[in-house]
Amino acid sequence: MEFVTDLDTSGPPDSILPTTPKIITEGLNVFYGDNQALISVNLNINENEVTALIGPSGCGKSTYLRCLNRMNDDIEICRVDGRILLDGEDIYGRQLDPVQLRARVGMVFQKPNPFPKSIFDNVAYGPKIHGLVRHKADLEEIVMNSLERAGLANEVRDRLHEPGTSLSGGQQQRLCIARAIAVQPEVILMDEPCSALDPIATAKIEELIDELRQNYTIIIVTHSMQQAARVSQRTAFFHLGEIVEIGETAQIFTNPRDERTQGYITGRFG
């Protein structure tokens, strides 16, 4: 079986999936001061799929992820050029406010970072600031729904008003996921969401990611090759700020086209 990589401009992934991509990245360059972190990255992300970004440390995969909800805007020396289209709309366009973008593109961070508030308030915060609810009952419904979908509802049902920081690490991370999906985003970015968790908590999160795929487009940065293989449908391999290879996960891990990909996934460098 032959797969076409996205590096070939002649062969967009349309040949694999009939739908247009959720996110289209064209010629993205990112600079931190004089250092170029990303070099003309072209990458398409499909809807309702999990896309894994892998690569050695400092290869630019987190930088790319943070471009997708403009978290890099807060870094003063960071400069971005190129285009990222979300449903055809340029997210770096003038008419799009980052606040609006982040309501559509949620994020889960490497270290669980619940607010030092109650579990309920953690999940309720997003819907509240975006004015998604009018009544208290609606808010409660959203919160319980989100906790349910994050697989946390049964564990915290009786302690919604205890601080979110009182949960275990894995629960905290699922709380953060619940918090992200409470805003009902279209895309969820995950920056090494399991790197601070034990294997059991990791397994739960991975299971959750697989379920969430039904409704969300998920992009996950991971250092664990096994994790990428387990949870993602497509995998992009970053190296030194460039995308070396992108393709279906099975293909990347069994039959990489690039020598460097081969080297990385077999553990020869990284």
Added chain:
Amino acid sequence: MNNDQPAISIADTVAKGLRRRRAAEIRLRIYGIAAISFVLMALVVLLGSIVSKGISAFQQTHIAVLVNFDREKIDPAGSGKIEDLRRGDYDGIARNSMRAAFPGVSGRRNRRALGKMISSGAGDQLREMVMANPNLIGTRQRVWLLASDEIDMLNKGYARRKPDGSATKVSRRQVAWYDALVVKGAVERHLNWRFLTGGDSREPEQAGVWAAVVGSALTMIITLMLAFPLGVAAAIYLQEFAPKNRWTDIIEVNINNLAAVPSIVFGLLGLTVILGFFGLPRSTPLVGGIVLALMTLPTVIIASRAALMSVPPSIREAARGLGASSSQVVFHHVLPLAMPGIMTGTIIGMARALGETAPLLMIGMVAFIVDVPSKFEDAATVLPVQIYLWADSPERGFVEKTAAATMILLVFLLAMNAAAILLRKKFERKW
């Protein structure tokens, strides 16, 4: 790894140094304990000396005499009107009561000396009694009259008795009369209510600290109302919103410099700008508060910035990632988490302002204040200035008053800190 040396030599080398390292550890601990003991001792000595000197000021010596509320003296016209009653010769009544207690005393000088044993405020004391209850007129009552400060000092043991029968500032005859009164049980120390509720006076036995307490409170209110919001707003802008460029660097350096400016310079600023240019009334808590707020502002800004900076970036990221705007990030998450630190900084600044004298001298808060101020634009003084004024007074009676006022200043400070800590606790519980 090279295996030239046997592994045991490393363990031996470590073991050799071990005793020395342990000794260093113990030495360090001893130094620490010594330092803390020294500080504690200094604190105990300081508090001990203040309390032992000042505690006696909370009681004042009184002399019991039979007072004849003579209608002739109080209301010679017999009108019975309150205004006329107020003008009565109460000093005369007080003097006569003393003479009645010692009928054998004759001669103008002796009578004068006898009258000097009671305070010049004793007349006021009688006036207040009559004002409160006009039925006293025409009756005889046993009344505890305020003793003069010389007798008070003698009673408290501060006046030294001399071999010739006299004592410091008290003549031989007065000592004899005093001793006679003591034998009769007519000398007692009562709670010095006047000290706790009154204003300043030239007479130590009548001096009160309340006017200064209220002056300090009014001044602190102004200082807090200005320094806290301005300082926190400046810190939030500088820390969270301002671009990092040359201008913000210059501002930052200048704020840090401002914190090191001697406080009297702020007094000069207040004198020339606030009194001179804006023409606000001098000697008032309003102006004092503004000057102290200017002085406190850099402290609040620096502490607030440090508190804001210490909020973990992960919280900001979490909020931003959810789509919170910059101001929502600050006001919903960063500021509440920084609040305890900000309040600690504010309290440090306020405590410094509370103890400040120099800048207030420049704006005329060193005035002699008899009336308790009730408004921000009333002439007032503050506790440290009152302490300074009393410490400067020659009368022996002001020594204990000075120490007592210092105690009250410390209590004021503790109350302020306690309020802040309670507030902080409440704030922390919310989160």
